[in-house]
Each structure stands twice: as structure tokens, then as C-alpha cells.
Amino acid sequence: MKLIIAFFLTLSLYAAEMQNDKNLDLDVLKPKHDRAKVAMNNWLDGNFGLKPYKTNYILPYGIQENKYDSFTSDDYINVEAELQVSFKLQVAKDFFNLDERYFFSYTHRAFWQIYTESSPFRETNYSPEVFVVIPINDESIFKLRSVQLAYAHTSNGQGESHDKTLYTYHYQDPLNQSRSLNMLYAKLTFQHDTLVTDLEVIHRMKENIENDDNPSILYYIGFAELKLNYFLGDHMMTLKGRLSPYSEKGSVEYTHSYPAINDTYFYLKVFSGYGESLIDYDKHISKASFGFSFSR
Template identity: 25%
Template sequence: MKRFQLSQLQLLLLSIIITAVLSVKGYSQSYTKGEFRDSIANQPYFSIHKDNYFITGVPTNKTIDRTTANAKYQISFKQILTRSRLPWDTYLFMTYTQKSFWNIYKESFPFSDINFNPSIAVGKAFFDKKDKLKGIANLSFEHESNGRDSIFSRSWNRLSLEYTTNVAKNTIGRFKVWLPFGYKEGNPDLLEYAGLGQINLSHIIKPDKFFFDIRFRKGLNLDLKGSVRTRLYFNPFDNNISNQYLMLEWFVGQAEGMLNYQQSQSMIRLGYVIRTNEFKWLSGK
């Protein structure tokens, strides 16, 4: 199988972007412990978890035709299970995310892969000595599978720990590691492509108008297996009370979907997204 690797130019461009983002100093005014608790108490039980989107596009590393172009969409929500504070000031919630790859340019419009990702999690906020919000940690049990059987079955379970915090002005970092289990039947080499964690940086270029997001994953081995996903969000509307944006996404690497996780991809897609504001508290007031 031919492996797709990031070129030196691509790696250099990514390094320049990250350096520029992280070199900016200063922060927005942070939430206090009381303000954060009030916000948790007043937010809806049911809300968006990850981005909800419909995007379509073409590959950059193979011939473009109706078999290689496709659409991808995702639905994701979060349900708070208890508003009352649990021990150690934690709160309990569940999430569900479904990501689908849809061959809308082929006859009969078949779905090539559908991935299901439910979880149950405990969240906790951390504050500094002045009771200002520093970050939010989530400990979750996740299952992910494609709901198929026989040789097409793909699934894994993981215990995940994620910490989200401000890393620079207008930049939020999400650092996630996982302890996987129950994956060796059907996809025993999955970790060579998905790795043991990911780093996600989200930068506000212009509030409520223009955002940049990048996510890194590295496989277990020393080769270049893994993935880089970059996103640009643009709001074309004068008022944006519903977090609606246009999104340009470029995915490079492996394990974009579960069925063909070993297959290398370089896909550029464009479409509509309702962007999550799950960590709005870290954007400041």
C-alpha cells in the first residue's frame, strides 16, 4: 500500500503557523470560579459537543473523479446528566458523535463508512490562586465503531483524558491522551495510525468571524503515519447568534475513518458547519 507522507514544505508551513500563533502574548479576562459555576448551572442540559457539519470535496493525492470525490458530515451532541456538583467539584455528562463518509457523486449515493462514537465523561474545572479559570479536564470512557460485521468490522474502546486551556492570546489548546483496549480483533494495528493521543489548537483570528484550527495525531512508530487536519472557519453573516460558518478543511494522513484506517488520504473539503462553543469560558469575557 502506498503511504502518503507530509512534504518538508508542508511541515515547514505548519511549523510557521504554530509558531506565529503561540508567540502572541496576553489573555482575555478569565471567568472566576463563581461565574463558571453559574454558567454551568444556567446552560442547557442538551447542547452541541463537537462541530456539526456537512462538507464535500476532492483528493489532492489522486485522480479526481466521482469515485474519489465525496462528502463528509458529522452530528455531535452533549447531554449534562447532573447539574449538582459531584465530589471534587466535578460534573457528569454523556456525548454522542456520528461521522459519515458519503459517496454522493456515485450512482445510488452509497455511504462508504459510518463511525459511531458515544462516551460518558466526568468534567472538572481548574482555577489559579486568584480563583480565575485555568483549564477544564475531562475523563471519559469512549467507544468507537463502524457498526459492521465480518471482515469489515472496526471498533475500539479507550479511557481518555483531555485538558483544555489557553496557550496564547485568542488560542485554545486541547491536549488528549487515551488508554486503548478491545481493539485487536478487526484492527490490531490501529494504534500505528491513530496513536495514543492528539493535540488540537484553535485560534480566533477575528471574533465571531474568522477562526483557524489544527489537529495533530502521531502513530506509534517512528515513521510518518498519523494525520494533520486543518480547518478555516468564516462567518459570512452579519449576525451569527447560531454559530453558523463556512468551513474549509484539509485532512492529510491516515485513520480519517475507521473502515480504511490504513489508507492514506489528502482531502480538501468545503461546506457548512455549526461550530461548537463547548469551551466558551476559556475565550474570556
């Protein structure tokens, strides 16, 4: 895992340095006053490198069929808020003359029991990624538009919390709340008119079985994902399915967004299956949430 991260970092930084050298050669030809104006306008307009990655949203109201009971000691109700912040940063491009782009990304997702007396955050998931997107101009019947190759880490930030004196393996301890997943994935994106289809295949990186908090996680959340993104006028609808062929478990998620004002959208999300959050990856949840999104 460390070697993969180091490879992406080295490759991205080297390509970024090459791009910076090109930009510097052009910048020295411009008057300093012009460069100052460009820098000032970028600062005033907020034109920085961070861009939305996954959907950014705040869902003040989400309800599921039953109470959240991952841990019986927690007095959680079946109504809560949910929010997600996700951004990406392009660090380099065109290293192999394929017009490919290299990114870092971070996604922060929180489940907030805002309607209880103490209003705790029930679960928080942290997901950094490094990935490369290779554009494809496929004019065949398949209409392949891009290939994305990535390394991703997801965890709930709980750290090691099991009792080694009682349990050899982390996952055996019923009080262990730590969950994590390190994986490689490949995603193919196809476009047919206003329908964009994403097909993703996941490979989990091996961990020491004694330290693995959730060895069966992919048997619940699935090894592959199919997502349909359909645009109809101002509406955007998505349907996402995940499946594990070994256990026949997985999930289905539907979202619908419509412009509200400026860059804000009404946002509906319906989920049914496993893996809504890391802490509940092996619990079947059916849930509907409503609120606002700030990107699509």
C-alpha cells in the same frame, strides 16, 4: 468496559438525582402558573439539554488524491460529501464539590459518495462517549483551564463479518469490514489569550486478539493528540496533530471557519495522514473539503 460504563451511569444518575431534589425544593415554592410558563417558553425556544459537542458540519465537496480503494469490489471515486452530527447532554454536576460536570455524548460521521450513480454511504462511524469535565483555575504560566476524563467507543456498525472457517483472527479476513475501538482518554485544556490548546492521551482497552478487527489501529492513528484552536476576529482556525511514537505515523488536520449567516459558518477542512475514517485507518489519505458548519 461494562464496569466502567456502569460506574459512570451510577455516578451520573445519583448526582443527577441529588440535583433534581434541590431543584424540586425550589420549584415547589413557585406558583404552578409560573412553572407552566417556564416550561412553555423552553418548549417554544427549543431550550433542551442537548448541546453541540464536536463540530457539526455538512461538507458537500471533498476531494482526495486517489480513489477510495479499501475494498476493490467497491467502485468509489475520489470526490464525496461528508457530514458530522455531534451533541452532548449534561446529566449531573458537582458530585465531589469540584464543580465537575458529567456528560453523555454522541457523534455520527458519514462519508457519502453522492457524485456516483447509486450515491451510497461509503463509511459511517458511530461514537458514543461518557465523560467528566473538571474545571481548573490555574493562574500559572501554563493556564490550565480543565481536565476531561472519558470512556469512548467508536465503530462503523458492520458487526462480525469474517469467515471463521478460513481465518482464526478477524483482522486476517480481507473481506471483514468491521472496525471498532474502545478507549479511555484524558484531555488537558489550556488557554492563553485567544489560543486554546488541547492535549489528549489515549489508552486503548484490550480486546480478545481473535475478535479484534484492527489490533494495529493506534499505531496508525496515534496515542496522543495536540490541537490548537486560535481565534482571530470572527475567524476560528484549528490545527490538530496525532502521532504514534512507535510507528511515526499519524495525521495532521487544519480547519478554518468564518461566519456566513446567523449560526452558520463557512467551513474548510484539510486532512493528511492516517485514520480519517475507521475503514481507512491504515490508508494514507490527503483530502480537502469545503462546506458549512453549524457549531464550532
